[in-house]
Amino acid sequence: MADVALQPNRVGAAQPARKRSGLQKALKRKSTAAFLMTLPLIILITLLVLYPAFYSLHLATLNKSMQRFVGFGNFEFLFKRDTFWLVVKQSCIFAITAVLFKALIGFIVAHFVHNIPAKGQRKWRGMLLVPWVIPPAMSTLAWLWLFDPSYSAFNYTLSFLGIGPIPWTGDAAWARFSVILVNVWYGAPFFMIMYLASLKSVPDQLYEAAAIDGANWWQRIWYVTLPMMRNIIAITTLFSLIVTFANFDIVRILTAGGPLDHTHIFATWAFRIGIEGSDIPLGASVSLFMVPILAVAAIFILRDVNKRGNEA
Amino acid sequence: MSRKRLTRRQFVAATAMSSAALITAPYVRGAYAAGKLSIGFWDHWVPGANSASTELVNEWAAKEKVEVTIDYIPSQGNKNLLTIAAEAQAKSGHDIFAMPTWWAHSNAEQLENVADIMGPIIAENGEVNGTAKYLGTVGTKWLGVPACVGSQIKGPCSRIDLMKKHAGIDVQEMYPAGSPPKADNWTLETFLKAAEACHKAGFPFGIGLGETTDNVDTAGAIFLSFGAELVDAKGNLTVKTDAVRQALDFYKKLINFLPPDVAAWDDASNNKWLVSGRGAMIMNPPSAWAVAKRDAPQVAEQCWTHGFPAGPKGRFAPYLPYFWSIWNFSKNKDAAKSLLVHLSKPAAIEKMVVASGGYDLPAYEKLTTLKVWQEEGPPKGTLYHYPNPYKHQTLSIAASPAPPKIAQQIYAQATLTKMCLRYHQGEAMEKTLAWAEGECEGFMRS
Numbered sequence: 001m002a003d004v005a006l007q008p009n010r011v012g013a014a015q016p017a018r019k020r021s022g023l024q025k026a027l028k029r030k031s032t033a034a035f036l037m038t039l040p041l042i043i044l045i046t047l048l049v050l051y052p053a054f055y056s057l058h059l060a061t062l063n064k065s066m067q068r069f070v071g072f073g074n075f076e077f078l079f080k081r082d083t084f085w086l087v088v089k090q091s092c093i094f095a096i097t098a099v100l101f102k103a104l105i106g107f108i109v110a111h112f113v114h115n116i117p118a119k120g121q122r123k124w125r126g127m128l129l130v131p132w133v134i135p136p137a138m139s140t141l142a143w144l145w146l147f148d149p150s151y152s153a154f155n156y157t158l159s160f161l162g163i164g165p166i167p168w169t170g171d172a173a174w175a176r177f178s179v180i181l182v183n184v185w186y187g188a189p190f191f192m193i194m195y196l197a198s199l200k201s202v203p204d205q206l207y208e209a210a211a212i213d214g215a216n217w218w219q220r221i222w223y224v225t226l227p228m229m230r231n232i233i234a235i236t237t238l239f240s241l242i243v244t245f246a247n248f249d250i251v252r253i254l255t256a257g258g259p260l261d262h263t264h265i266f267a268t269w270a271f272r273i274g275i276e277g278s279d280i281p282l283g284a285s286v287s288l289f290m291v292p293i294l295a296v297a298a299i300f301i302l303r304d305v306n307k308r309g310n311e312a
Numbered sequence: 313m314s315r316k317r318l319t320r321r322q323f324v325a326a327t328a329m330s331s332a333a334l335i336t337a338p339y340v341r342g343a344y345a346a347g348k349l350s351i352g353f354w355d356h357w358v359p360g361a362n363s364a365s366t367e368l369v370n371e372w373a374a375k376e377k378v379e380v381t382i383d384y385i386p387s388q389g390n391k392n393l394l395t396i397a398a399e400a401q402a403k404s405g406h407d408i409f410a411m412p413t414w415w416a417h418s419n420a421e422q423l424e425n426v427a428d429i430m431g432p433i434i435a436e437n438g439e440v441n442g443t444a445k446y447l448g449t450v451g452t453k454w455l456g457v458p459a460c461v462g463s464q465i466k467g468p469c470s471r472i473d474l475m476k477k478h479a480g481i482d483v484q485e486m487y488p489a490g491s492p493p494k495a496d497n498w499t500l501e502t503f504l505k506a507a508e509a510c511h512k513a514g515f516p517f518g519i520g521l522g523e524t525t526d527n528v529d530t531a532g533a534i535f536l537s538f539g540a541e542l543v544d545a546k547g548n549l550t551v552k553t554d555a556v557r558q559a560l561d562f563y564k565k566l567i568n569f570l571p572p573d574v575a576a577w578d579d580a581s582n583n584k585w586l587v588s589g590r591g592a593m594i595m596n597p598p599s600a601w602a603v604a605k606r607d608a609p610q611v612a613e614q615c616w617t618h619g620f621p622a623g624p625k626g627r628f629a630p631y632l633p634y635f636w637s638i639w640n641f642s643k644n645k646d647a648a649k650s651l652l653v654h655l656s657k658p659a660a661i662e663k664m665v666v667a668s669g670g671y672d673l674p675a676y677e678k679l680t681t682l683k684v685w686q687e688e689g690p691p692k693g694t695l696y697h698y699p700n701p702y703k704h705q706t707l708s709i710a711a712s713p714a715p716p717k718i719a720q721q722i723y724a725q726a727t728l729t730k731m732c733l734r735y736h737q738g739e740a741m742e743k744t745l746a747w748a749e750g751e752c753e754g755f756m757r758s
Contacts, residue, residue, distance in 0.1 A: 082747075
């Protein structure tokens with residue numbers, strides 16, 4: 001064959017063969033296959049998450065007209081603004097309260113569903129997941145109509161009991177309550193389904209042993225159920241904390257941050273400043289402020305999970 | 313294999329033909345000889361209004377041999393603002409974009425100067441109103457051509473019957489269709505008395521105090537009627553002035569006569585208030601009346617659009633223009649300018665205004681008396697005074713005359729309505745002013 005004839009010597013011919021076999025070996029390796037299979041996702045995340053994240057970091061270091069590098073100037077400016085600290089406070093109240101109630105309601109409902117006989121359980125699971133599967137932009141619109149300042153269906157119903165009208169979105173305290181309520185309504189099914197899965201994996205023998213030891217209902221929860229669910233609770237809480245902190249749609253649709261900025265959270269205030277106020281660098285700085293808060297929460301929660309993982 | 317030989321004669325003929333084709337190619341006008349143009353228009357809420365723009369653009373495109381694509385981008389959910397931000401960052405996108413109010417200024421560095429076409433357009437259509445100039449120019453640079461599509465005045469829309477019955481005011485007599493207004497007594501004082509009377513009768517005025525544009529626009533016009541500016545045209549802080557104090561005192565009284573939930577109102581709330589028949593007046597362009605015509609005809613036939621009440625420093629009405637701007641990264645600026653000239657012809661403007669049922673407003677002084685405003689109804693003539701045909705009120709925008717980049721922040725953050733609410737909720741006047749001053753200082757960052 002011509003290609004053989006073109007080879008100057010045998011040593012040169014052996015090299016590509018070795019390379020080929022090396023490539024074949026690499027391809028056969030499980031880790032290589034796994035990497036190749038995850039590559040599309042890695043590319044997608046790089047394009048849609050990492051690039052925008054670094055770009056927003058870059059934006060946060062520019063001045064208002066985006067022509068000059070100001071380093072941490074935008075953050076220094078924010079730290080001097082009362083509204084910014086109001087937003088920080090509200091974001092914490094919103095996220096912590098909502099996650100707490102979602103976890104509590106999810107835990108209670110998961111127990112109820114767990115105790116329903118297997119035959120009817122699927123039906124209940126499906127129904128209880130409905131709030132979570134409806135796009136929040138849509139379901140929040142329905143809530144907006146229920147809370148409407150002038151034509152609230154809730155107020156109409158309460159009027160028969162001689163209560164109200166309640167300013168659901170017009171008073172600072174009620175508006176905070178309303179946005180948290182909708183967030184809990186939307187997010188509790190996620191906790192429920194995660195906790196339900198976790199409950200199903202707790203071995204029955206542990207409960208039997210606890211019952212033999214004379215443990216009551218509360219002791220079974222405290223000494224068996226909760227320790228067995230610890231990791232799921234931690235991961236779910238972290239995940240929900242991140243999502244709730246970064247929430248936008250519910251607050252934006254329901255109150256748009258009002259009244260008097262008393263329901264603004266990071267994302268809605270960043271939008272108000274960046275897009276509606278055409279100050280994109282400052283808007284980017286506001287949204288980036290979530291990162292250190294969430295990073296600290298993530299470190300604590302994940303460290304705890306790791307510790308327990310090692311104990312196991 | 314046999315091969316055909318090329319003769320010398322054939323070679324010369326082929327060369328001559330190829331050369332001729334190459335030389336004449338640029339001068340042959342094919343279907344799209346003048347290139348491509350993409351346009352981002354505002355998506356009109358009036359059914360069928362977009363088709364008037366499409367027809368005008370297609371008519372021009374066929375004549376000029378330009379391949380045109382039009383995207384109608386809605387303002388619901390601020391989709392147009394997001395698109396503007398994305399295109400400004402990417403330096404790529406449409407050639408022409410419909411910029412609402414402040415966005416021409418906020419993207420001024422990236423917009424093509426259209427002063428060269430504005431001269432002839434103004435010569436033909438008449439002078440442009442002051443607010444369009446304030447929002448559309450930087451020095452001698454025009455940032456866009458004032459678009460009639462989407463531009464609006466948010467003046468009072470009153471219920472004829474309720475105002476007559478409860479406030480003793482005949483709005484049709486005050487603003488007669490076809491003749492100049494007789495509104496000398498239509499002052500903020502009269503307005504406040506009317507608000508009180510209608511509130512007592514159970515039909516309060518529907519004026520919101522939320523953070524969306526309708527709420528801010530009304531507050532802006534009332535503040536300007538008192539001469540109240542938070543930041544002056546030179547960029548100086550002017551929050552702690554008597555004019556601002558007077559405006560806040562006025563609002564404090566007015567809020568007592570408004571529905572109790574106005575702090576939570578958005579741009580849809582006042583429309584609903586009018587259509588439901590619960591209020592005697594709202595401040596809106598004719599969109600609420602148009603919806604009433606469809607959903608509550610008995611309400612619509614009692615609606616009359618008219619001028620703002622005058623304050624100590626004059627009569628101001630909120631005016632929100634759109635601009636058709638050309639991005640400086642556009643690859644077909646000449647074609648874009650040619651299209652904007654075509655869309656600014658009086659006949660084209662009239663076509664678009666008619667298609668919008670009289671909602672759209674041209675910014676030019678010769679075009680405020682089109683037939684459509686005289687004929688629209690019921691009741692006939694309800695829109696006659698909508699385009700300010702006798703210039704008896706100054707068209708303005710909230711937070712002006714502050715430099716636009718500062719004013720936009722005051723506007724977007726709804727500082728005016730927040731001040732009114734804070735003061736009404738019991739905060740001391742000086743504390744409210746100090747808060748507003750702090751906010752405005754922050755808005756001045758460059």
